[in-house]
Each structure stands twice: as C-alpha cells, then as structure tokens.
Amino acid sequence: xxxxxxxxxxxxxxxxxxxxxxxxxxxxxxxxxxxxxxxxxxxxxxxxxxxxxxxxxxxxxxxxxxxxxxxxxxxxxxxxxxxxxxxxxxxxxxxxxxxxxxxxxxxxxxxxxxxxxxxxxxxxxxxxxxxxxxxxxxxxxxxxxxxxxxxxxxxxxxxxxxxxxxxxxxxxxxxxxxxxxxxxxxxxxxxxxxxxxxxxxxxxxxxxxxxxxxxxxxxxxxxxxxx
Amino acid sequence: xxxxxxxxxxxxxxxxxxxxxxxxxxxxxxxxxxxxxxxxxxxxxxxxxxxxxxxxxxxxxxxxxxxxxxxxxxxxxxxxxxxxxxxxxxxxxxxxxxxxxxxxxxxxxxxxxxxxxxxxxxxxxxxxxxxxxxxxxxxxxxxxxxxxxxxxxxxxxxxxxxxxxxxxxxxxxxxxxxxxxxxxxxxxxxxxxxxxxxxxxxxxxxxxxxxxxxxxxxxxxxxxxxxxxxxxxxxxxxxxxxxxxxxxxxxxxxxxxxxxxxxxxxxxxxxxxxxxxxxxxxxxxxxxxxxxxxxxxxxxxxxxxxxxxxxxxxxxxxxxxxxxxxxxxxxx
Numbered sequence: 001x002x003x004x005x006x007x008x009x010x011x012x013x014x015x016x017x018x019x020x021x022x023x024x025x026x027x028x029x030x031x032x033x034x035x036x037x038x039x040x041x042x043x044x045x046x047x048x049x050x051x052x053x054x055x056x057x058x059x060x061x062x063x064x065x066x067x068x069x070x071x072x073x074x075x076x077x078x079x080x081x082x083x084x085x086x087x088x089x090x091x092x093x094x095x096x097x098x099x100x101x102x103x104x105x106x107x108x109x110x111x112x113x114x115x116x117x118x119x120x121x122x123x124x125x126x127x128x129x130x131x132x133x134x135x136x137x138x139x140x141x142x143x144x145x146x147x148x149x150x151x152x153x154x155x156x157x158x159x160x161x162x163x164x165x166x167x168x169x170x171x172x173x174x175x176x177x178x179x180x181x182x183x184x185x186x187x188x189x190x191x192x193x194x195x196x197x198x199x200x201x202x203x204x205x206x207x208x209x210x211x212x213x214x215x216x217x218x219x220x221x222x223x224x225x226x227x
Numbered sequence: 228x229x230x231x232x233x234x235x236x237x238x239x240x241x242x243x244x245x246x247x248x249x250x251x252x253x254x255x256x257x258x259x260x261x262x263x264x265x266x267x268x269x270x271x272x273x274x275x276x277x278x279x280x281x282x283x284x285x286x287x288x289x290x291x292x293x294x295x296x297x298x299x300x301x302x303x304x305x306x307x308x309x310x311x312x313x314x315x316x317x318x319x320x321x322x323x324x325x326x327x328x329x330x331x332x333x334x335x336x337x338x339x340x341x342x343x344x345x346x347x348x349x350x351x352x353x354x355x356x357x358x359x360x361x362x363x364x365x366x367x368x369x370x371x372x373x374x375x376x377x378x379x380x381x382x383x384x385x386x387x388x389x390x391x392x393x394x395x396x397x398x399x400x401x402x403x404x405x406x407x408x409x410x411x412x413x414x415x416x417x418x419x420x421x422x423x424x425x426x427x428x429x430x431x432x433x434x435x436x437x438x439x440x441x442x443x444x445x446x447x448x449x450x451x452x453x454x455x456x457x458x459x460x461x462x463x464x465x466x467x468x469x470x471x472x473x474x475x476x477x478x479x480x481x482x483x484x485x486x487x488x489x490x491x492x493x494x495x496x497x498x499x500x501x502x503x504x505x506x507x508x509x510x511x512x513x514x515x516x517x518x519x520x521x522x523x524x525x526x527x528x529x530x531x532x533x534x535x536x537x538x539x540x541x542x543x544x545x546x547x548x549x550x551x552x553x554x555x556x557x558x559x
Contacts, residue, residue: 012545035372036396040312040425055370055400056520063527067534074538075545082546143528146521148364148485154377161374 005198006215008116012079017194019072020132024171026065027135031168033058066139073132087116090126094119105184116211124181128174134167266380269438270460270488271447272467273356276474277454280339280354286328287339289356292449294328294335296434300388301325301334302427304411313421318410330510331357333409333429337446344503346495353493353500356446356455357511358431359384359405360480360487366520367397367406375428382460382488383433388413393426400520402484403511406430433488460488467492485519 009017033052038044044053051057080086097112098120104111117125141160145152181187186207193199204212281287286294304322311318321327325334337358344353365384368376375390376397386397386406392415398406406428415424434444438457442448447457456463464481467490471478479491479500493500497515504512 012549034370034396036394036399040315042314055396056523059370059524060527063524063531067527067530070531070534071538071541074535075542076538078539078542079545082542083549140531143531146364146369146528147525148519148521151380154374158374161372165372 004201006201006204006212007197008193008199008204009197011197014194014197016072016076016079019068020076023065023069023072024175026061027069028168028172030058030061030065034062063143066143069132070136070140073136088122088125090122091119094123098123105186111207113209114207114211115214116208118207124174124178128171128178131167131170131174135164135171138164138167268380268382268460268488269433269457270361270382270463270490271433271444272456272463272470273489273491274454274456274470275353275355275491275493276476277452278339278354278356278450279452280341281451287356288449288451289446289455290328290335290337290339292445293337293358293431293434296437296445297336297432300429300432302388302409302412302429304409304426306411308411308416308420310410310421312410312425319408319426320410321407322409322411331405331407331430333407333427336429336431340504340509342500342503342507342509344495344499346499351495353495353503355491355500355513357403358446358489359433360403360484360489361431361433362484362519363486363488364484364519364521366400366484369521370400371397379435381435381438383435383438385432385435386428386430388427388429390414391427392424393428395425395428397428402514402517402520405511463488463490466490479513479515483515483517485522 029052032038034055036053036055038049039053044050046052080088098118100109101111101114101118101120103109138160141152141156142164144150145157145160182191189199189203201212204215281289284291302322304320309318309320309322321332321334324332328335328338330338337356340355340357342353342355344351361382361384365376365378368374368378368384371391372394373390373392375392376384376386378384391413393408393410393413395406395408398404398408407430408426408428410426413424413427415426418424434442434446437444443457444455447455456466467478467481470476470492474492474494476492476494477496479493479497480487480489491497491513497513501513501515504510
C-alpha cells in the first residue's frame with residue numbers, strides 16, 4: 001500500500017494470468033484450425049494468415065500452447081496452495097450474494113461489503129477452474145493417444161475428444177463472460193490492476209472494504225512495530 | 228490351392244476366436260492393455276511382381292470384388308441434400324460417378340495403378356493395387372476432431388459414418404490422401420448442413436466385417452494371381468522379407484508413416500516407382516520413408532506431459548523466494 005495505491009496482484013499472479021490468457025488464445029485459435037474451419041471459411045486468405053489452414057502448423061502451436069497452459073495452471077494451483085491463499089474459492093451464499101452485487105452494478109440497491117474478491121468473481125473462478133480442468137485432463141488423454149507406443153481403448157479417446165470439445169465451448173463462454181464484465185464501469189479498474197498489479201486505495205476501500213480493512217490493519221500493525 | 232485357402236481361412240478364424248477369447252479373459256484379469264495385446268493383429272502383403280492389373284478384364288478382379296463386397300456401405304445421398312459448403316461454391320459428389328474404377332472414390336475403395344518404371348536402364352510396367360495401408364499409428368484416426376475413426380485392435384482403421392462430419396482432415400493428414408468424401412450424407416445434415424460438415428469420408432476397411440467372420444478380404448479372395456495375401460501381420464511381414472530376399476527386391480509399407488499393416492514387395496525400388504508415379508501425375512504416389520504426421524507433435528507432447536512437473540517446481544521456487552524476501556524484510 002503506497003501513494004494512494006494498493007497492491008492487488010503480485011508479479012507471479014500477473015505472470016500466471018498473462019500465461020493463461022496468451023496460451024488459451026493460442027489454443028482456441030489453433031484448436032478451431034484443427035476442426036477444420038479456416039480453409040472453408042477462407043481465414044487462410046486473410047493477410048498473414050495463409051498458414052492458418054495448415055494442420056501441421058496449428059497442431060504444433062496447439063501442443064506448445066498446451067504445455068504452457070499446463071505449466072501455468074499447475075504453478076497457479078501449487079503456488080496458492082503453498083501460500084494458503086484460498087480467497088478465490090467459492091463460499092457459502094456466493095450465488096445469492098452475486099445476484100445482489102450484479103443488481104447493485106445496475107444501480108439497484110447497495111453492494112454488500114466484499115473481501116478481496118466479489119462473490120461472482122469467486123463463482124466465475126470455480127467455473128473457469130472446472131472448464132480448464134476438463135480441457136487439460138482430456139487434452140492429456142488426447143496427447144497420450146497420439147503416441148505410437150500407447151494403445152488407449154477407443155472409447156477412452158472418444159470420450160476424451162467429446163469432452164475436450166465441450167470443455168472448449170465452456171472455456172470460450174467463460175472468457176466471453178469474463179471480458180463482458182468489463183463493459184460494466186465498476187469492474188474496469190481491474191483491467192489495469194492485472195497489468196500494473198495495483199488498484200487505487202479509493203477503489204479498494206469502496207469496492208472491497210473487508211479486504212481493505214484487513215490490509216490496513218496489517219499496515220498499522222507493521223507501523224506500530226516500527227516496520 | 229483350394230486346400231491351402233481353406234487351411235488359411237480356418238487358421239484366421241481360429242486365430243481370431245482364440246484372440247478374442249484371450250482378450251475377454253485378460254480384460255477381466257489385467258485390464259485393456261493385456262486384452263489389446265492378446266488380439267491378433269492382421270496385415271496384408273501385396274506382391275507387385277505378381278499383379279498384372281487384370282489387363283484382360285474390364286475391371287481388375289480385386290476392384291470388382293471390393294465394390295461388390297462393400298456396396299451396402301456406399302453412400303446414398305438425396306439430391307436435395309447436395310449443397311455447396313458455404314461460403315464455398317463447391318461440394319464433393321461422387322454419386323453420379325459411381326462407375327469410376329481408376330481412382331479412389333467413396334464408391335471405389337481400391338484401384339490399380341499402372342506405371343512404367345525405369346530402373347537400371349530397363350523399363351518395366353508395374354501394376355500397384357492401392358487402398359488404405361491401415362497404419363500402426365494412423366494420423367487420420369488420431370487427429371479426427373470427433374474421433375470418428377477407430378484403429379481396431381486387430382489393425383484395420385475404420386470410419387464410423389454415424390459420427391463422421393466429413394471435414395476431410397483425415398484425407399489431408401494421410402500421406403497418401405486415401406479417404407474420399409461424399410456430400411449429402413451423414414450426421415452433419417442433422418445440425419447445420421449449410422455451415423458445418425461436408426458429408427462422410429469413405430475408404431477401405433480391410434473388409435473388417437468379413438475377417439471377423441473368418442473370411443478373407445474380398446480383394447485377397449478375388450485375386451487370380453494370389454498377388455495379395457492376408458494373415459497375421461507378423462507372418463505377412465516375414466513373408467514380405469522372405470519374398471524380397473528371394474527376388475532381390477524391395478519392401479514398402481513397413482517403415483512408411485511409422486509402420487503400416489500393408490507390405491508391398493517389388494522387384495524395382497520404390498524410389499523409382501514413386502518418381503514414375505509423380506512424373507505421370509498419378510495419385511497417390513509412393514514416397515519412400517514418408518514420416519508420420521504425428522512425429523514432431525509427439526516430441527512436443529513429451530513437454531506437455533512434463534509441464535506439470537515444471538509448474539510444480541516453478542511454484543515451489545516462487546514460494547521459497549517469497550519467504551526469503553519476507554525474512555529479509557523482517558517478517559513483513
């Protein structure tokens with residue numbers, strides 16, 4: 001907390017978020033190319049995208065991006081588990097409270113005091129975590145079945161393929177909702193915070209009073225100790 | 228020959244039955260890995276020194292027999308379902324060209340190429356029966372976005388017409404571009420036929436239905452010169468080596484695309500055959516040692532499998548460094 005700014009995301013968190021965002025974009029683009037879509041819909045005729053309908057190139061991109069996503073996802077889970085940071089996990093009553101927050105964003109009623117994350121952010125996290133878990137697990141099976149030395153039974157491939165496709169749709173819907181949230185003005189300071197790591201003290205006090213109170217208390221304690 | 232054929236048939240039937248029984252028993256004991264291993268893998272041997280392309284017939288015997296044996300699986304599109312793949316203006320329709328026998332189509336799953344090959348100053352005419360090679364690690368099946376193709380434990384690669392959307396990716400990732408598309412049939416018609424899907428892909432099944440009944444594939448049974456043999460894959464491989472050794476010849480299909488269930492034997496090098504096919508503009512050619520589409524991706528696949536370990540280590544280092552930093556700052 002300094003100069004009217006409050007640190008909301010550490011460098012590690014921003015690195016992981018950036019990794020997940022870029023690798024997921026690459027995975028969606030290359031995955032749609034594997035469907036196949038880009039030749040039929042002439043995406044490969046757009047300037048600079050002649051490679052898009054090449055299955056070999058899109059498959060290589062998909063694999064590299066998959067390795068990056070898995071790396072970032074595991075790092076995220078283990079990093080926060082080791083630090084015992086579970087602020088993003090859904091809590092009892094989040095569904096009901098989310099409705100109140102959403103109504104408040106449209107000027108109906110008052111937002112209940114929030115911790116570091118809003119209840120709908122915790123629910124959105126659970127949704128995204130489930131969707132990513134699904135695509136990663138099924139993606140692993142798909143990678144395994146491509147090895148010549150591994151003979152997975154056909155029903156396993158088939159289930160993995162279908163659930164991978166379902167998971168992809170869930171991830172795309174989640175990302176669309178995630179981006180749509182920024183259409184609402186109260187959420188916009190969070191765009192910059194994911195880049196710089198900081199939000200204004202005013203935003204923290206107003207939007208996340210419980211979190212603000214906690215970190216203020218810590219700051220006061222440090223000051224009292226002469227830190 | 229008749230006795231030999233009967234013995235062979237009986238052998239295949241018994242091998243399948245014993246394989247299937249062993250598979251069932253083992254699947255109950257040690258799981259699918261053992262069950263798959265216990266299933267007999269089949270293969271075929273195509274001896275180009277014997278094939279004469281049935282020059283004296285209108286249609287080669289193997290082609291005719293294949294068409295007859297598989298006609299019940301051929302597509303039967305309704306005219307009103309044949310529409311361009313929007314926004315493209317074209318669609319692939321072979322239903323009005325079902326009589327074509329000199330190339331692969333959804334109605335013609337095998338054909339015989341005729342090519343003049345020059346080798347050591349001599350010119351030789353070579354006849355080459357062509358169809359799916361039933362690869363060991365088939366990219367067509369592995370990369371299908373809907374898993375519409377299955378590599379059967381016995382070896383044949385089969386397309387399920389109830390699942391296939393006809394995107395034709397399988398044709399592109401196959402080194403020989405074997406599967407062929409027919410528009411106006413298949414599950415895509417039930418969804419958004421104008422915007423997604425293009426029909427169903429068709430290709431040789433190695434007469435999987437027949438071999439499960441202990442019969443020979445139709446092409447094998449029909450060949451009047453016994454140019455095509457069928458049996459346990461390893462036996463076919465051994466026979467291919469024995470035959471190639473005996474004539475000082477060459478083998479194709481053993482290494483190509485990472486290995487297949489089809490072994491061609493020729494007296495002239497396949498490099499020369501490939502060159503001749505390319506020069507004559509004939510498809511598919513026979514690129515020697517053609518790599519598998521999945522070779523490089525599988526290399527990166529190992530990195531995908533190791534990524535969780537890397538993520539775990541990175542998280543551990545990050546947490547440790549954070550703790551050290553806190554200590555330095557006096558427990559802040």
